[in-house]
Amino acid sequence: MYTQSFNVPDGAAPAQAVAAVLNAAQQQVLQAAQTKFDAVIDADGKIEPKDWMPDAYRKTLVRQISQHAHSEIVGMLPEGNWISRAPSLKRKAILIAKVQDEGGHGLYLYSAAETLGTSRDQMLDALHIGRAKYSSIFNYPTLTWADVGVIGWLVDGAAIMNQIPLCRCSYGPYARAMVRVCKEESFHQRQGFEALLAMMQGSAAQQAMVQDAVNRWWWKCLAMFGPPDADSPNSVQGMRWGIKRISNDDLRQKFVDATVPQAKVLGVTLPDPDLKWNEERGHHDYGQIDWDEFWATVNGNGPCNKERLATRVKAHEDGQWVREAAMAHAQKQATRQAQQQEAA
Ligand SMILES: [Fe+2]
Numbered sequence: 001m002y003t004q005s006f007n008v009p010d011g012a013a014p015a016q017a018v019a020a021v022l023n024a025a026q027q028q029v030l031q032a033a034q035t036k037f038d039a040v041i042d043a044d045g046k047i048e049p050k051d052w053m054p055d056a057y058r059k060t061l062v063r064q065i066s067q068h069a070h071s072e073i074v075g076m077l078p079e080g081n082w083i084s085r086a087p088s089l090k091r092k093a094i095l096i097a098k099v100q101d102e103g104g105h106g107l108y109l110y111s112a113a114e115t116l117g118t119s120r121d122q123m124l125d126a127l128h129i130g131r132a133k134y135s136s137i138f139n140y141p142t143l144t145w146a147d148v149g150v151i152g153w154l155v156d157g158a159a160i161m162n163q164i165p166l167c168r169c170s171y172g173p174y175a176r177a178m179v180r181v182c183k184e185e186s187f188h189q190r191q192g193f194e195a196l197l198a199m200m201q202g203s204a205a206q207q208a209m210v211q212d213a214v215n216r217w218w219w220k221c222l223a224m225f226g227p228p229d230a231d232s233p234n235s236v237q238g239m240r241w242g243i244k245r246i247s248n249d250d251l252r253q254k255f256v257d258a259t260v261p262q263a264k265v266l267g268v269t270l271p272d273p274d275l276k277w278n279e280e281r282g283h284h285d286y287g288q289i290d291w292d293e294f295w296a297t298v299n300g301n302g303p304c305n306k307e308r309l310a311t312r313v314k315a316h317e318d319g320q321w322v323r324e325a326a327m328a329h330a331q332k333q334a335t336r337q338a339q340q341q342e343a344a
Pocket residue numbers: 001072101102105181185
């Protein structure tokens with residue numbers, strides 16, 4: 001999971017690079033590298049880890065991919081809370097598989113970011129000290145079982161909308177990771193919708209639980225696509241670099257248009273009195289998003305920010321022995337292999 005709220009500035013401003021003074025020959029080499037990079041971007045080609053790339057392109061990608069990776073692993077927490085309380089064995093098995101997928105997405109993405117020269121430890125440290133951002137959607141609580149269904153249907157649904165264009169991102173390792181991620185997100189969205197459909201065919205209390213969860217999550221999901229285009233000055237550069245393919249507002253519109261008919265099938269009401277089909281535009285109109293609340297949550301003041309970070313840090317500390325054991329095992333294998341090669 002997901003989105004442009006990934007690519008918001010992290011807590012501390014990066015140290016300004018000292019402008020290097022280049023001689024004429026060095027400038028020529030740099031210019032040639034830039035021309036080659038621009039040609040690949042213009043031809044809609046892929047930039048690979050060992051290719052030359054502008055510093056700002058590398059930094060933007062490290063920030064976006066690491067925020068994306070953080071979102072995947074923090075996203076495991078609100079749903080992980082429900083594994084022990086899933087209402088049936090089938091739902092428990094599905095939820096375990098989904099939460100495990102999110103852990104896998106984190107791994108693909110940390111690996112993709114590492115190819116840009118930033119270590120996983122550096123990225124995790126930034127997350128754990130609260131400097132790096134992750135998608136704000138995970139700073140809200142999951143109050144009932146219906147929240148788990150709504151997260152699948154709407155949060156993963158918004159994620160797919162945002163992530164499909166990333167499969168065509170100009171940075172090869174990120175684009176390739178997203179292909180597999182999107183296939184798994186599609187399962188996440190469907191399992192959520194199917195869980196809600198079962199509840200909507202149940203008792204009045206179950207139906208009310210679904211409606212309540214939809215009411216609480218709808219607007220937060222619309223905010224997931226990030227600030228309006230007019231307030232997203234970095235988007236233009238992201239588009240130029242082939243990192244971002246579709247604007248925040250266009251993605252949000254696609255999500256609204258895709259979700260309205262699904263809500264009808266479910267029999268839930270989307271909590272927006274201004275939501276209606278606009279014949280002239282060929283799209284649904286929708287109401288105002290509360291951006292003050294969005295930014296308050298991004299900046300650390302959502303209902304669960306502190307809890308999520310504390311749980312994540314504890315999980316990392318509790319897993320220290322696993323990492324040490326894996327390193328010791330790898331070391332032992334390498335030593336054994338070296339001894340065998342010597343003996344041969
Ligand atoms: Fe995911």
